[in-house]
Amino acid sequence: MDGYLTFLISIFVSFFVTFFLIPKFIRMLKEEGHVVRDYYKLKETFVPTMGGLPILMGVLSSLIILQLIFPDVKNLLIFYFVIFIYAIFGLVDDLINVGRKIKLVAPFFLAFPIALLNLDTNLSMLFIQIELGILFSYIVAPLYVMVVSNLINMHSGFNGVSGGTTTILLAFSAIASFIKYGFVGLIYVAPILGAMIAFMYFNKYPSRIFLGNIGTLMIGGALGGFIIFQNLEIFGVIILIPHIINFLMFVYWKIRGYPHIKFGKVRADGILEVPNNLTVKWFLPYYYPMTEKKAIVFCYLFSIISGITGLVYVLLI
Numbered sequence: 001m002d003g004y005l006t007f008l009i010s011i012f013v014s015f016f017v018t019f020f021l022i023p024k025f026i027r028m029l030k031e032e033g034h035v036v037r038d039y040y041k042l043k044e045t046f047v048p049t050m051g052g053l054p055i056l057m058g059v060l061s062s063l064i065i066l067q068l069i070f071p072d073v074k075n076l077l078i079f080y081f082v083i084f085i086y087a088i089f090g091l092v093d094d095l096i097n098v099g100r101k102i103k104l105v106a107p108f109f110l111a112f113p114i115a116l117l118n119l120d121t122n123l124s125m126l127f128i129q130i131e132l133g134i135l136f137s138y139i140v141a142p143l144y145v146m147v148v149s150n151l152i153n154m155h156s157g158f159n160g161v162s163g164g165t166t167t168i169l170l171a172f173s174a175i176a177s178f179i180k181y182g183f184v185g186l187i188y189v190a191p192i193l194g195a196m197i198a199f200m201y202f203n204k205y206p207s208r209i210f211l212g213n214i215g216t217l218m219i220g221g222a223l224g225g226f227i228i229f230q231n232l233e234i235f236g237v238i239i240l241i242p243h244i245i246n247f248l249m250f251v252y253w254k255i256r257g258y259p260h261i262k263f264g265k266v267r268a269d270g271i272l273e274v275p276n277n278l279t280v281k282w283f284l285p286y287y288y289p290m291t292e293k294k295a296i297v298f299c300y301l302f303s304i305i306s307g308i309t310g311l312v313y314v315l316l317i
Contacts, residue, residue, distance in 0.1 A: 002183075003182065003183030003184055003186070003187070004183050006066070006069055006070055006183070006187055007183050007186045007187055007190050009065060009066075009069065010062045010065065010066055010070075010187060010190035010191055010194065011062075011190040011191070011193060011194035011197075012194065013058075013061055013062040013065050013191075013194070014058040014059055014061065014062035014190070014191045014192070014193075014194035014195040014198070015058070015194035015195065015197055015198045016198070017057060017058040017061040017062070017195075018054050018055055018057065018058030018194070018195040018198035018199055019058075019198035019201065021054040021057050021058065022051070022054045022198070022199065022202050022209060023202075024054075025048070025051070025053055025054045025209070026048050026202070026208055026209050029048035029049070029050060029209070030048050034048060034049055034050055035047060035048050035049060036049045036210060038159070038206075038207065039263040039264070039265075039266075040158065040159070040263075040264070040265075040266045040272065040292045041206070041266065042266060042268065042270065047207055047208065047209065047210050048208075048209045048210070049094065049209070049210040049211075049212040050091070050094050050210075050212035050214055050215070051199060051202075051203065051209040051210055051211045051212060051215050052087055052090060052091070052211055052212055052213075052214035052215030052216075052217075052218050052219075053091075053214065054195075054199070055192075055195040055196065055199050055211075055215060055218065055219075056084070056087050056214070056218065058191070058194065058195035058198065059080065059083070059191040059192055059195050062190065062191035062194065062195075063076070063077070063080055063191060066187070066191070070187055072187075075117055075188075076187065076188060078113060078114075078116050078117055079114075079117060079188055079225060079226075079229060080191070081113055082110070082111055082113050082114050082145070082221060082225050083192065083218055083221050083222045083225065084218075085110045085113070085221075086107065086110060086111075086149060086217045086218050086220070086221035086222075087214050087215075087217065087218035087221075088214075089106060089107065089110055089217060090212065090213035090214035090215065090216065090217035090218055091212075091213070091214040093213040093214075093217070094212045094213045094214055103150070103153070103213075104150060107145070107146040107149050107150065107217070107221070108142050108143055108146040109142070110146075110221075111141070111142035111143075111145040111146055111221070111224075111225070112138070112142050114137075114141050114142060114145060114225055114228065114229070115137040115138050115141060115142070117229055141228045144224055144227070144228050144233065144236070145221055145224035145225050145228060146224070147224070148220050148221075148223055148224030148227070148236070148240065149216075149217050149220030149221045149223075149224055150220070150247075151220065151240055151243040151244065151246070151247055152165075152166050152216055152217075152219060152220030152223065152243065153213065153216040153217055153220055154243070154246060154247060154250065155242070155243050155246050155280065155281070155299075156211075156216060157262075157263065157279070157281055158205075158281055158292050158295060158296050158299070159203070159204070159205040159206055159207040159292065159296060160200065160203045160204045160205055160207055160296060161281060161296055161299050162211055162215075162216050162219075163196065163199060163200055163203045163211050163215070163219070164200055164203070164204065164296070164299070164300055164303075165242070165243075165299060165300060165302075165303040166196065166216075166219045166220070166223060167193070167196040167197060167200055168300060168303045168304060168307060169223055169239050169240070169303055169307060170189060170192065170193045170196060170219075170222070170223055170226070171193065171307075172239055172307030172308075172310060172311060173189060173223065173226055173227060173230070173232065173235075173236075173239070174186055174189045174190075174193060175311060176230070176232055176235055176310065176311060176314045177189065177226070177230045177232070179311070179314055179315065180230065180231075180232075180314065181230065185230050188226055188229060188230075189222075189226050192218075192219065192222040196219060199211075199215075205292065205293050205296055223236075224236070232314070234313065235310045235311075235313055235314050236310075238306060238309050238310040238313055239303070239306045239307050239309075239310040240306070241306045241309075242280050242299070242302040242303055242306055243280075245280055246279055246280040246281075249278045249279055249280070249283075250278070250279070252278060253276075253278045258276065258278070261275045261276075264282065264285075266292065270291045270292075271289045271290065271291060272285040272289075272290060272291065272292055272295060274286050280299065280302065281295060281299055284298055
């Protein structure tokens, strides 16, 4: 089947299944008490979490269809096996809280199956290529996926920030893949991208459902794995610049020994009161009065700028 048609079928199946299931999951998660507080609302608000579950269902539905029409289904299933492992690990963390240290290290080993893919072990830079061979498959690739998933998981807190920025970066990664390989590469990102577009309708401000760790680790693993599989490692570093800055701010926070504060507050007029300027989402609200919605828009804008910069890099190499 034509790659263009296969891509469209895949993305639409995952989109519609996810879109159809989310309202049902919202209701069931509320009934079962799987809710968390939304700290930036004037009234005490609780929102269902573990939104990665309907995303997972949408992706699985798309993969079932792709098994029938996509010739290279083996690599596709290996790729999504890694993503599903990340989702399961995130679900366990949602249910029993495995702890920050385990969450930082375990994803490296969970990403090992990515070595089974036919990876291009050349690290492509602007003027040179470095052949890493088996070191790339078993060390660099899993490490890259682990780092990306943790960067995505850390860049959250406002309604739709983690999901929205990741959806933006998945879209830019799809464009970069199309520039290099045409529609063949897009088949690998279509299931998760379609599901995320559907999810963001419910996750955008004001959120009706949150991703949970199952969602953030899953989409982080998907983004990191897709970047590695498509040999877009330097492009990936560029588009993740806001996330990398966010991590470096966190490191500085820890080095200085400042108290751990996870959430800020909101004034009666809706203006954010953030404790410091040491996360990307808090940086502008710390200096300029703004609402949560406006701060979210700036987070999206930062990812759009880094995504455009990444595409310029891809066009240059």
